[in-house]
Amino acid sequence: RPSLEEIRCWGKSFDKLMKSPAGRKVFREFLRCEYSEENMLFWLACEELKKEANPDLIEEKARFIYEDYISILSPKEVSLDSRVREVVNHNMVSPTPHTFDEAQLQIYTLMHRDSYPRFVNSPLYKQIAQLNNNSESGSDTALDTRASSHSKLPS
Structure with a gap:
């Protein structure tokens, strides 16, 4: 505790x-x-991806993350600007453990600026x-x- x-x-x-x-x-x-749990789930999924060393699993996990949090068809889609979306789409051609780094930083910043002050209060x-x-x-x-x-x- x-x-x-x-x-x-x-x-x-x-x-x-x-x-x-x-x-x-x-x-x-x-x-x-607050109906924004997907931000934390996305951030955690990115942290897990960074620990992965197996290339096949990296690709599989990256696709799951993309489908779950980046795809506009996903009910858990996170809010990313168009520039970061383009970076992610480009990175998805050949996924690495750092495919979502910019997106993860943007969501971290969003939680820090938006949700965190409400949480503390x-x-x-x-x-x-x-x-x-x-x-x-x-x-x-x-x-x-x-x-x-x-x-x-x-x-």
Whole structure:
């Protein structure tokens, strides 16, 4: 379970939030409620692609990412400008682990500028910080419970 200090760092640094698995989980739950979870899913898929070394799997994963998040036919399409779309389309001719780097950066920046300020001011973030501050038990489920049921919490 993250410490109160770590949770407070999430409120000060988007980079620290995104580097923390627990932070990403809570932020993803927030994005789901804002109907923009696809941004986090795309970012995570790109991170996984970067770890892949097998050329056949790189191509397969790149195609899945393209179909799931870049294609205008996808219900989970992420919002990219036309220049970045062109770069991705060009890169898809011969996919590498870095095919989506520019798109990933654009979505990271979008989450940082758009969703992150709302997250930091959300009841979800504030409740989690209070929960950790007041909790003396060693329960690992407190964060999970709060994240998955925050829509039921009073504002």
